[in-house]
Amino acid sequence: MSMSNFKADDLDLKQDKTAIEALQQIEDNRYALPYENSGKNILKIGVNFSTKIRTIDEWEIWS
Numbered sequence: 927m928s929m930s931n932f933k934a935d936d937l938d939l940k941q942d943k944t945a946i947e948a949l950q951q952i953e954d955n956r957y958a959l960p961y962e963n964s965g966k967n968i969l970k971i972g973v974n975f976s977t978k979i980r981t982i983d984e985w986e987i988w989s
Contacts, residue, residue, distance in 0.1 A: 935957075935958075935961060935968075936952050936957050936958050936968060936969065936970040936971065937971045937973070938951050938952050938957075938971070938972050938973070939973050939974075939975060940972070940973070940974045940975070941974070941975050941976075941977060942974070942975075942976060942977055942978075943974055944972075944974055944984060945972035945973060945974050945984045945985050945986040946972065946986060947972070947974075948972030948973060948974065948986075949970055949971075949972035949986055949988055950972075951972075952970045952972065953970075957970075958970060967989050968989065969987055969988075969989050970987070970988040970989070971985065971986075971987050972985065972986045972987075972988075973985045
């Protein structure tokens, strides 16, 4: 599948939480709603930054 079919506007970053919590916030707040009728697939990306290891330690992508 071509990446041009995706609109990756829904990115949520957390600190010392989980990628799933970031994705749940995207879902709960319906951040993708403006793009639902665009005809494009929507990528929802949740990322956690760990202060313990000082880098990204987890990410999840839902489409």
